[in-house]
Amino acid sequence: MAKITPRSQDFSEWYLDVIREADLADYAPVRGCIVVKPYGWTIYEYMRDYLDKRFKETGHVNAAFPLFIPMSFIQKEAHHVQGFAPELAVVTHGGGEQLEEPLVVRPTSETIVGYSYAQWIKSYRDLPVLINCWNSVVRWEKRTKPFLRTMEFYWQEGHTAHATHEDALAEVLRMLDVYYAHMREDCALPGFRGRKSIHERFAGAINTFSVETMMGDKRSLQSCTSHDLGQNFARAFEIKYLDRDNTEKYCWTTSWGLSWRLLGAVIMVHGDDQGLRLPPKIAPIQVVIVPIFKNDTERAQVFETAEQVSRSLKAAGLRVKLDDRDETPGYKFNDWEMRGVPVRIEIGPKDVANRSVMVARRDLPGKAGKASVSLEGLSEHIHALLGEIHHSLLKQAEDFQNSNIRECFSWEEVKEAVQDGWALAPLEDNPANDEFIREQLTAKTLNFPLDQAEGEWTCVVSGRPVRERALIGKSY
RNA sequence: CGGGGAAUGGCGCAGAUGGCAGCGCGCACGGUUUGGGACCGUGAGGUCCCGGGUUCAAGUCCCGGUUCCCCGACCA
Numbered sequence: 391m392a393k394i395t396p397r398s399q400d401f402s403e404w405y406l407d408v409i410r411e412a413d414l415a416d417y418a419p420v421r422g423c424i425v426v427k428p429y430g431w432t433i434y435e436y437m438r439d440y441l442d443k444r445f446k447e448t449g450h451v452n453a454a455f456p457l458f459i460p461m462s463f464i465q466k467e468a469h470h471v472q473g474f475a476p477e478l479a480v481v482t483h484g485g486g487e488q489l490e491e492p493l494v495v496r497p498t499s500e501t502i503v504g505y506s507y508a509q510w511i512k513s514y515r516d517l518p519v520l521i522n523c524w525n526s527v528v529r530w531e532k533r534t535k536p537f538l539r540t541m542e543f544y545w546q547e548g549h550t551a552h553a554t555h556e557d558a559l560a561e562v563l564r565m566l567d568v569y570y571a572h573m574r575e576d577c578a579l580p581g582f583r584g585r586k587s588i589h590e591r592f593a594g595a596i597n598t599f600s601v602e603t604m605m606g607d608k609r610s611l612q613s614c615t616s617h618d619l620g621q622n623f624a625r626a627f628e629i630k631y632l633d634r635d636n637t638e639k640y641c642w643t644t645s646w647g648l649s650w651r652l653l654g655a656v657i658m659v660h661g662d663d664q665g666l667r668l669p670p671k672i673a674p675i676q677v678v679i680v681p682i683f684k685n686d687t688e689r690a691q692v693f694e695t696a697e698q699v700s701r702s703l704k705a706a707g708l709r710v711k712l713d714d715r716d717e718t719p720g721y722k723f724n725d726w727e728m729r730g731v732p733v734r735i736e737i738g739p740k741d742v743a744n745r746s747v748m749v750a751r752r753d754l755p756g757k758a759g760k761a762s763v764s765l766e767g768l769s770e771h772i773h774a775l776l777g778e779i780h781h782s783l784l785k786q787a788e789d790f791q792n793s794n795i796r797e798c799f800s801w802e803e804v805k806e807a808v809q810d811g812w813a814l815a816p817l818e819d820n821p822a823n824d825e826f827i828r829e830q831l832t833a834k835t836l837n838f839p840l841d842q843a844e845g846e847w848t849c850v851v852s853g854r855p856v857r858e859r860a861l862i863g864k865s866y
Numbered sequence: 867c868g869g870g871g872a873a874u875g876g877c878g879c880a881g882a883u884g885g886c887a888g889c890g891c892g893c894a895c896g897g898u899u900u901g902g903g904a905c906c907g908u909g910a911g912g913u914c915c916c917g918g919g920u921u922c923a924a925g926u927c928c929c930g931g932u933u934c935c936c937c938g939a940c941c942a
């Protein structure tokens with residue numbers, strides 16, 4: 391019997407149980423690191439492939455940069471080194487000898503990319519440079535959790551260089567939208583695009599944007615980031631180009647990243663007491679077929695239909711598994727629900743006789759999600775159903791998110807709202823205010839949503855007049 | 867890195883006062899079963915987290931360390 395702690399009882403235990411029982415990942419023998427098992431990695435691969443396609447569609451190409459970065463590179467940008475120093479893994483020895491200059495295991499690649507860009511970019515004709523990298527990075531984290539915060543994590547990091555700040559900023563926002571679309575359309579995850587507060591900015595950026603998503607326990611997960619690096623790294627690494635007017639100018643650079651943390655969001659947003667619920671587009675198995683029979687005669691009949699259904703669904707481009715294991719149907723139902731398979735097809739003697747099958751959808755529990763469907767046009771039906779499940783998951787998540795955010799206009803209201811959700815409140819973007827929020831509420835400024843009504847308010851912390859509101863809540 | 871909890875078979879756990887390392891699930895084999903986690907029988911599987919110490923004897927007591935979980939500080 392699988393052991394999944396009820397989500398309402400202990401969210402954290404539930405999360406870890408799901409990861410174990412759904413075969414997503416194991417702990418590694420190294421502190422803070424995980425082994426991603428095939429089922430978990432396959433989900434990540436689908437996420438990666440969808441995202442990669444979107445990068446290509448927006449004109450980006452992939453490349454690879456070294457894992458090792460000379461210590462001096464990290465130190466070239468003042469804020470950057472200050473921000474990352476506490477979490478660097480440093481290689482001091484190689485080949486049995488002490489290194490002359492220590493090498494940092496990349497915590498992110500702005501610096502070593504900057505080095506190359508300085509060589510590659512000579513003229514305005516070389517711009518923009520739009521490159522993405524799929525790699526892993528290492529940050530010496532104090533407190534880790536599978537997928538959400540591991541010492542080594544897989545992600546992509548985009549690095550671009552532009553002639554003007556206007557172009558760079560457009561790129562930063564374009565990629566934020568790419569992430570947003572990926573989350574909604576591929577992962578059925580809602581969220582809020584917004585600008586991070588000055589306090590929460592990436593080390594070395596002049597502006598950071600994020601998508602903040604509400605998890606099932608009402609805490610926020612920063613799902614991705616997109617940074618306007620201004621000319622900070624261009625100056626540090628001499629990334630310059632000769633403009634039309636024959637004068638040398640510094641480039642404007644950007645960087646943006648999304649990690650396997652988003653898989654953690656998929657688990658925490660969609661999962662339920664039965665286990666994982668996967669959005670169809672990233673589900674390794676979209677449809678599982680469970681045959682039901684009492685004897686060899688029935689078995690033969692049922693399998694004939696089941697195999698036929700399997701073939702036709704596969705031909706229709708669906709990822710299908712016919713579960714022919716020697717287990718009871720009930721066991722298989724629970725097993726696949728735990729693994730989050732969006733659609734289950736049950737085929738028994740009655741269905742064979744009726745030339746129909748029972749179709750159960752993972753997003754609706756029990757009988758509510760179960761219906762008899764004719765073999766005629768089954769592929770089309772399932773195809774449409776998967777789309778419906780996607781929208782249903784997105785809607786459930788979005789409704790949950792929206793119903794747990796309160797508009798607040800006073801500190802008292804914020805204080806109360808943050809006990810059990812998020813506050814949307816007028817806030818002055820001042821690190822002192824962020825600090826106050828953290829100390830008083832153990833919550834933080836998530837971001838200043840980009841899509842917000844204009845208005846004039848009074849900051850809930852400082853009391854000064856402000857023109858925008860921030861999302862405030864507890865976060866991962 | 868501070869405070870709290872934990873570590874015994876793949877998973878979940880039990881092992882007062884030190885005295886043969888156990889249970890449920892899972893796994894293997896055989897049989898009966900199969901429309902919401904079937905059952906019977908047989909069997910395999912253990913450096914009791916690691917290293918020291920006390921003792922005739924340590925899963926159990928003492929010291930040191932590691933890892934995991936929770937709450938903070940720090941972060942994608």
